Amino acid sequence: MARLFGTDGVRGLANGPITAELALQLSTAAAIVFGELDGGFRSHRPKAIVGRDPRASGEFLSAAVVAGLASAGVDVYDAGVLPTPAVAFLVEDAGADFGVMLSASHNPMPDNGIKFFAKHGHKLADEVEDQIEAQVGEPWERPTGPEVGRIQTMHDGPTRYITHLLRSMPHNLDGLKIVIDAAHGAASTVSPEVFRLAGAQVEVIGARPDGLNINDGFGSTHLEQLKRAVVEHGADMGIAHDGDADRCLAIDHEGNEVDGDQIMAVLAIALRDRGQLAENTLVATVMSNLGLILAMNDADILVKQTAVGDRYVLEEMRRGSYTLGGEQSGHVIMLEHGTTGDGVLTGLMLASRVAETGKPLKELASVMTRLPQVLINVKGVDKERVGTDTVLQSAVARETEALAGSGRVLLRKSGTEPVVRVMVEARTHEEAQASADRLVEVVQSRLALN
Structure with a gap:
């Protein structure tokens, strides 16, 4: 099963993989995990900041997140539409235990995402994300009566x-x-x-x-x-x-x-x-x-x-x-x-x-002169062999030597797709393009999926 969290939270098509149900489950799972990391919030009542970008889907997704957190006993301060770094700042500034941002950043409007910030506004370590993911769908003890969380609007967030x-x-x-x-x-x-x-x-x-x-x-x-x-x-x-x-x-x-x-x-x-x-x-x-x-x-x-x-x-x-x-x-x-x-x-x-x-x-x-850069995504290849195929590595060494210190070559695998990214910088765009094209041919011939 693919990992739910990517390089920057959970992201995808809103109402596709990113549903209100998932937002609810993730928020309750996060509340449980953050509570465990903080000794069960024994010393205080937990508090979270929630913000979003203006996407239409953010309206129902943030509502689901807020509901999930409150149902888990977390007091929620809804900051509304604010930049991601503003939510991170407010977590620290307001002394909150964690924060949640609903956004897909630069992605097109149909996408959305859920991103968590730990105490002091820091992004989560991989192991904490793994704990949250493992908690999704698991049984948990629901608070009742005065132990449920309360929700209020954070009017002074922008100021x-x-x-x-x-x-x-x-x-x-x-x-x-x-x-x-x-x-x-x-x-x-x-x-x-x-x-x-x-x-x-x-x-x-x-x-x-x-x-x-x-x-x-x-x-x-x-x-x-x-x-x-x-x-x-x-x-x-x-x-x-x-x-x-x-x-x-x-x-x-x-x-x-x-x-x-x-x-x-x-x-x-x-x-x-x-x-x-x-x-x-x-x-x-x-x-x-x-x-x-x-x-x-x-x-x-x-x-x-x-x-x-x-x-x-x-x-x-x-x-x-x-x-x-x-x-x-x-x-x-x-x-x-x-x-x-x-x-x-x-x-x-x-x-x-x-x-x-x-x-x-x-x-x-002008203190910096950008060298011409060519980036080509080679699809349908075995990306795991990019660093071990000896013929490909020899080709990279040849191209690097040909650039004679005035350029560079970088091959790296995508984190989410069967794609190898070929990047070449050189003194001219033509030189970079020719070098990149030669390397793409080698990648395709050596790493093609059967």
């Missing part, structure tokens, strides 16, 4: 989150004109408001969620609208979120994309200059562009690389007490200010650096 963001900023945004694209998602209200309160003149697109239009033609996976808006409004920069606002990509004043690697490069140097970059180290994944590594070498900043996934970045950051890490996708973690990736915080920090230095974003981002 507490916005106050936290403003306190985190090193410099105000006076004089900057910024376009915000909220992807018709969870940050549609809070992101424009906090940028205005920080001093920026703000233009807004993609901030009219109707439950059906999340990530539809707007946001960090659809940057065309933001590029046009930045140029048309003569803005200094644009900020794009995804559906639950745990990511941020940017656009410079000329309409050029600034990706997560470039954002991390700018922020790493900013933190270094303030003496706030712990161990002078940035944590990134193996999918980050080689240009980031080279730029950080030039800036005397060490880069530690992890497996793909923000949870692995976070694990390494906590292990080494590092302050900055993230992914090329724009999922950036700043541990001094939050326990998970926060697209609104990232955008504020990036804009703060522009205001602080007086330099345009294009100039700041």
Whole structure:
């Protein structure tokens, strides 16, 4: 049986695999497991924060989660529509025992997901997810009478989150004109408001969620609208979120994309200059562009690389007490200010650096030169042999040698599909494409499923 939890909670088609029944069962199972980890909540009555993005399905799924938690004796504070990092923050800020977020992030509207945060707003370890999954459907003792949980709306959630963001900023945004694209998602209200309160003149697109239009033609996976808006409004920069606002990509004043690697490069140097970059180290994944590594070498900043996934970045950051890490996708973690990736915080920090230095974003981002990158997903192959097939490994060695230190090759298996991902970076797109094509042929010939 496939594991219920993926790399970031439980996710899939709402009312397909992600049903109200599953949401109810998962929430009661989580309450039981968190209670066991905390000694049965003997010292206090358990408390949970629940939030969601604006998807229509989030309405019935959050209702099921809230009902499940209350039936298990947990007092529920329903924060409504808020970004994922806001829910993580509120778990810590409100002294809750855990939190639940209903969102499928950047996925299209028909999908939804259920994500849990432990005490202090941290993501769950694999073993805790396994315990929750094992508890689903098992018999449990139901509280009765005054022992059942109570439910109330958390009206001040947005205000507490916005106050936290403003306190985190090193410099105000006076004089900057910024376009915000909220992807018709969870940050549609809070992101424009906090940028205005920080001093920026703000233009807004993609901030009219109707439950059906999340990530539809707007946001960090659809940057065309933001590029046009930045140029048309003569803005200094644009900020794009995804559906639950745990990511941020940017656009410079000329309409050029600034990706997560470039954002991390700018922020790493900013933190270094303030003496706030712990161990002078940035944590990134193996999918980050080689240009980031080279730029950080030039800036005397060490880069530690992890497996793909923000949870692995976070694990390494906590292990080494590092302050900055993230992914090329724009999922950036700043541990001094939050326990998970926060697209609104990232955008504020990036804009703060522009205001602080007086330099345009294009100039700041030019500290890093992105090497052309080609990524090909090879389907229908035996992904488990990608690291052991000697012919394939020889082909990888040949391509790596041919790049002569000015590029790199990465082959990795998908975590959920029979797919091998072939990624090549090189001095030119043509060189990267040719190398990737040659490797794809070898993967197909050597690892094809019978």
